[in-house]
Amino acid sequence: MLSPSPRGGPRARAFANWDPSYRSEQPSYYEEFIHRHAPINVGWLHIPPLRAGGVSEPNEAVGVGLLHDTDSAASQYIVAPLDNGSVCIWDIEARKTGSVPSQGRLVGQSSLGLLSGTDTAKHSLSDIRALMTETGAVESVSIDNRRKRGYFAQNSALVEVDLVTLQMISHQPYPFPITALSEPHDHSLVVGTNNTIHIHDPRADSKSSVDPSLTVEVIGGPTASHATLSQPGPLSILNYIEDDSIWVAGRFTHLLNYDRRFFPRLRGTVHSGARLSSIAVLPFPLKPRSMDLLQDPSLKIQDVHAAKSAAGSTLLAAGDYKGKGSIEFYNLQQSASSPRPTHFYHNRQSASSNKLLSVACHGLSTVFSDGNGCIKWIERDGSTPIRNYNINGRPNFTIDGRLRENTPDKPWPEDIVQKMIPLQAPTGSGSGLGTRMDTNQSDLVLKTADGRIGILGFGSESWYARQDVEEVVETFEEKVRRDRETSYTESMGRLLDMHADEAMLLKLRGMTFR
Numbered sequence: 001m002l003s004p005s006p007r008g009g010p011r012a013r014a015f016a017n018w019d020p021s022y023r024s025e026q027p028s029y030y031e032e033f034i035h036r037h038a039p040i041n042v043g044w045l046h047i048p049p050l051r052a053g054g055v056s057e058p059n060e061a062v063g064v065g066l067l068h069d070t071d072s073a074a075s076q077y078i079v080a081p082l083d084n085g086s087v088c089i090w091d092i093e094a095r096k097t098g099s100v101p102s103q104g105r106l107v108g109q110s111s112l113g114l115l116s117g118t119d120t121a122k123h124s125l126s127d128i129r130a131l132m133t134e135t136g137a138v139e140s141v142s143i144d145n146r147r148k149r150g151y152f153a154q155n156s157a158l159v160e161v162d163l164v165t166l167q168m169i170s171h172q173p174y175p176f177p178i179t180a181l182s183e184p185h186d187h188s189l190v191v192g193t194n195n196t197i198h199i200h201d202p203r204a205d206s207k208s209s210v211d212p213s214l215t216v217e218v219i220g221g222p223t224a225s226h227a228t229l230s231q232p233g234p235l236s237i238l239n240y241i242e243d244d245s246i247w248v249a250g251r252f253t254h255l256l257n258y259d260r261r262f263f264p265r266l267r268g269t270v271h272s273g274a275r276l277s278s279i280a281v282l283p284f285p286l287k288p289r290s291m292d293l294l295q296d297p298s299l300k301i302q303d304v305h306a307a308k309s310a311a312g313s314t315l316l317a318a319g320d321y322k323g324k325g326s327i328e329f330y331n332l333q334q335s336a337s338s339p340r341p342t343h344f345y346h347n348r349q350s351a352s353s354n355k356l357l358s359v360a361c362h363g364l365s366t367v368f369s370d371g372n373g374c375i376k377w378i379e380r381d382g383s384t385p386i387r388n389y390n391i392n393g394r395p396n397f398t399i400d401g402r403l404r405e406n407t408p409d410k411p412w413p414e415d416i417v418q419k420m421i422p423l424q425a426p427t428g429s430g431s432g433l434g435t436r437m438d439t440n441q442s443d444l445v446l447k448t449a450d451g452r453i454g455i456l457g458f459g460s461e462s463w464y465a466r467q468d469v470e471e472v473v474e475t476f477e478e479k480v481r482r483d484r485e486t487s488y489t490e491s492m493g494r495l496l497d498m499h500a501d502e503a504m505l506l507k508l509r510g511m512t513f514r
Contacts, residue, residue, distance in 0.1 A: 020365070035377075039458070040389045045090050047060070084113070085114055088108070088110075143163075158191060192237050233251030254269040254272060255269060255272055255330075270341060279318075287381070314380075318358060318359035319356055328346050371416055376388040416449045
């Protein structure tokens with residue numbers, strides 16, 4: 001929490017100048033110390049291979065989402081569509097089942113070709129994979145935790161799946177390939193196609209959707225149900241519930257802002273100049289860089305407190321500007337009628353030498369990934385580095401600070417993190433935020449370009465590294481039954497051991513059973 005000291009001594013000013021937290025936050029500085037200094041490890045989830053004719057063929061994930069059990073704040077599951085058209089669910093709750101860690105265990109998998117809508121008996125696996133990977137959308141999964149439904153972008157269709165039964169509920173076509181999905185809010189989610197923006201209501205009849213063949217009418221006809229883009233390529237959509245805003249970023253150089261209440265009318269734009277791959281929001285205002293207590297002796301600690309207590313939020317954006325990585329912070333006021341930020345900050349010098357792919361709020365810092373395979377943490381000021389990690393297991397820089405080059409005799413595996421999702425901090429971890437998802441999270445879910453799914457944690461060991469364990473595909477009901485059977489077996493084993501000890505004691509005393 002911010003220091004309430006009114007004296008403004010050197011120590012208090014230094015702490016207030018560094019402290020990235022806000023008054024409404026209850027951070028755990030112990031956890032923050034772990035995030036900043038503990039060893040980093042990544043455990044990769046086991047993706048079940050396809051076994052046909054005695055041959056095992058690997059599968060790849062084409063998206064990732066996070067399912068929270070509304071009945072248990074600690075229960076979390078990773079949901080991912082595979083390139084064979086199936087949907088997989090992994091249990092990542094921090095607990096043990098008997099003597100076997102349950103984190104990272106596959107608990108469900110749907111039938112093959114469920115998302116592609118193809119008959120596996122009539123279509124080959126290569127045909128299904130071509131359909132699943134044709135668009136290449138990164139933001140292709142949206143999870144409704146309350147209803148336990150998953151929405152998956154599959155080329156030009158939005159597929160709704162019941163995550164309990166793993167059965168398809170609806171299949172709604174769109175006029176163009178889907179390139180981005182937002183998180184659901186108020187029974188609706190925002191769907192971005194290559195040329196349009198739609199608000200999808202699952203309660204509406206899917207048969208009333210636009211005929212995908214009528215692309216000319218969609219572009220030139222009435223815009224009562226969709227917004228037409230002047231430039232193609234939305235890549236990330238933020239459905240911000242605080243002020244009913246819809247933010248769209250992509251291959252164009254502007255951030256588009258829509259008001260849900262007056263959709264599809266465009267409320268305004270924010271010029272970035274960069275082509276943005278990912279956007280996120282921090283529900284607190286951006287502290288102006290001029291509020292530096294160590295550089296400006298005339299400022300008071302109360303001035304920093306007032307700046308952090310003002311109404312507003314910070315929009316985070318990551319992308320590339322003229323071939324280099326760009327991390328951007330925009331201060332937005334919720335009460336403003338125009339989305340134009342009061343102040344902003346662009347870091348296009350020290351962020352990365354390559355394109356930025358994903359950005360998220362992580363604890364009291366900001367984390368982003370780049371095209372070099374690096375994951376970097378910076379302070380909320382947008383420039384001060386904290387630490388970095390390369391998922392390919394190679395050093396990022398040499399001793400003299402220059403980027404180490406790849407050599408033919410020592411090739412490095414090349415993979416990049418396309419999407420990051422912070423896990424919710426477990427209840428009782430000290431964050432004091434309950435089920436809030438914006439700050440003080442622990443591990444990071446990673447989805448890479450090679451179709452791998454991993455969990456980045458802090459510590460010497462990873463609970464999620466289960467490549468050496470043969471996974472068992474099972475439903476949620478089968479998982480509960482297996483847990484009960486394991487508990488019953490252990491209890492009966494203890495009773496039989498006690499009975500054997502008693503029988504041996506009686507035998508030694510010369511007593512026998514008849």
